[in-house]
Amino acid sequence: xxxxxxxxxxxxxxxxxxxxxxxxxxxxxxxxxxxxxxxxxxxxxxxxxxxxxxxxxxxxxxxxxxxxxxxxxxxxxxxxxxxxxxxxxxxxxxxxx
Numbered sequence: 440x441x442x443x444x445x446x447x448x449x450x451x452x453x454x455x456x457x458x459x460x461x462x463x464x465x466x467x468x469x470x471x472x473x474x475x476x477x478x479x480x481x482x483x484x485x486x487x488x489x490x491x492x493x494x495x496x497x498x499x500x501x502x503x504x505x506x507x508x509x510x511x512x513x514x515x516x517x518x519x520x521x522x523x524x525x526x527x528x529x530x531x532x533x534x535x536x
Contacts, residue, residue, distance in 0.1 A: 461514035
């Protein structure tokens with residue numbers, strides 16, 4: 440496979456830990472914008488997790504996932520669960536919800 444071929448994907452991530460009330464959504468959006476070429480959103484869930492839905496090139500999505508797992512994030516990340524899928528579209532930019 441040619442490594443230069445762009446493959447668009449949808450990545451949904453649930454982040455567990457001390458991730459609400461610590462600037463985690465703002466920081467996630469800032470990193471998504473810095474990586475570039477990503478659209479989607481980040482939101483708090485009622486159970487204390489943060490959900491990230493992102494679409495874009497697979498390598499860019501992978502960069503954000505690595506950051507969510509291993510980066511110097513605000514708060515404390517105890518675990519990350521992800522699902523990869525085909526993109527559905529409908530997002531303009533990367534939003535905080």
